[in-house]
Amino acid sequence: MSKFNLQTLFRPEVLALSAYHVANAQGFIKLDAMENPYTWSDEIKQTWLAELKDCALNRYPDPEARELVATLKMLNQLPDEIDLLLGNGSDEIIQLLLMALPSNSHVLSTTPSFVMYKQISDYLGLNYHGVSLTDNFELDLSAMLAAIEQYNPAIIFLAYPNNPTGNLFNVDSINAIIDAANGLVIIDEAYEPFANNASFMHNIMNNVLVMRTVSKLGLAGLRLGYIAGEHKIIEQLHKIRLPYNINVLTQTTVQFALKHKKIFDEQTTAICNERALMFNALNSLNGITAYESAANFILFKTPENQATQIFEAIKAQGVLIKNVHPQGGLLTDCLRVTVGTPDENQAFLQALKSAF
Numbered sequence: 001m002s003k004f005n006l007q008t009l010f011r012p013e014v015l016a017l018s019a020y021h022v023a024n025a026q027g028f029i030k031l032d033a034m035e036n037p038y039t040w041s042d043e044i045k046q047t048w049l050a051e052l053k054d055c056a057l058n059r060y061p062d063p064e065a066r067e068l069v070a071t072l073k074m075l076n077q078l079p080d081e082i083d084l085l086l087g088n089g090s091d092e093i094i095q096l097l098l099m100a101l102p103s104n105s106h107v108l109s110t111t112p113s114f115v116m117y118k119q120i121s122d123y124l125g126l127n128y129h130g131v132s133l134t135d136n137f138e139l140d141l142s143a144m145l146a147a148i149e150q151y152n153p154a155i156i157f158l159a160y161p162n163n164p165t166g167n168l169f170n171v172d173s174i175n176a177i178i179d180a181a182n183g184l185v186i187i188d189e190a191y192e193p194f195a196n197n198a199s200f201m202h203n204i205m206n207n208v209l210v211m212r213t214v215s216k217l218g219l220a221g222l223r224l225g226y227i228a229g230e231h232k233i234i235e236q237l238h239k240i241r242l243p244y245n246i247n248v249l250t251q252t253t254v255q256f257a258l259k260h261k262k263i264f265d266e267q268t269t270a271i272c273n274e275r276a277l278m279f280n281a282l283n284s285l286n287g288i289t290a291y292e293s294a295a296n297f298i299l300f301k302t303p304e305n306q307a308t309q310i311f312e313a314i315k316a317q318g319v320l321i322k323n324v325h326p327q328g329g330l331l332t333d334c335l336r337v338t339v340g341t342p343d344e345n346q347a348f349l350q351a352l353k354s355a356f
């Protein structure tokens, strides 16, 4: 007999949650999670290891990660009055933002968008609202403005480019949302490296914050995200983060990697070139519609009622992509593929061709 009653021990929001499912990718060509497929040369790895050797593993890391913050501020050309908060991935920053809100707050984003906005809002007991995008994945501005009016959201998340659709929202619409909002507007620029310099990093003021991550750039294993905003906002968030949330190996390695940013720039260019080839190859297939992407993945539509079967057939051939069809709505019949190396992309296209 259990000594406790699970149903009363934990909050109903927690019990109601289904765990965030990450597919087991062992042995697959992995095109499901927007990772950069490229690694570092042995020479770079040796230089990196030499720096890691001097990490003081016995000491707590710098709680403010001052060196890394300075590097990030410099690279993003941020003025002194803009502050940064670092997180264990931008996922942690989304969690921190939402944890700071009063319990009856409303949170607004689009449907579809990055699933963590809703997932974390739900388990914190906040009121999450997703406003459907238009048929071409653009912001439905009048619906967004109506939702702002109705709910007065404390936080609005806009992924720019959006995940899983890959497009950049109309800038005028975003600005109209910023103007109408009485709460914070978080521009989530996780895919900025692939977006041809589209960014709000130089529009940070008042209620606008910009969030980035090094994950999609090529350092997903390190877990580092950051958000830039006015001092008086960032200051509050610092109070609720755990004191040593960025470990010393991450601080040292990101610092090192950003010093060699050229490597990532080359990899990013290669990925964007492959994205163009993949987009054309997908659209040349009868029955497939690929959507234009400013990110390192492509969303595409499959013939009606076949998405899951096609996804499984591709998987049976050793290629793992993401089936977003179960999310329904605008994603009905859709699959999402991350842009990999030329060989991986060919393997995917071969698998897709024989899948329907």
Ligand SMILES: *Cc1c(COP(=O)(O)O)cnc(C)c1O
Pocket: 034, 088, 089, 090, 091, 092, 114, 159, 162, 163, 188, 190, 212, 213, 214, 215, 220, 224, 225
């Ligand atoms: C991947 C992703 C994130 C999370 O990135 P991490 O820094 O790895 O936690 C945040 N926002 C969007 C839109 C993403 O696609």
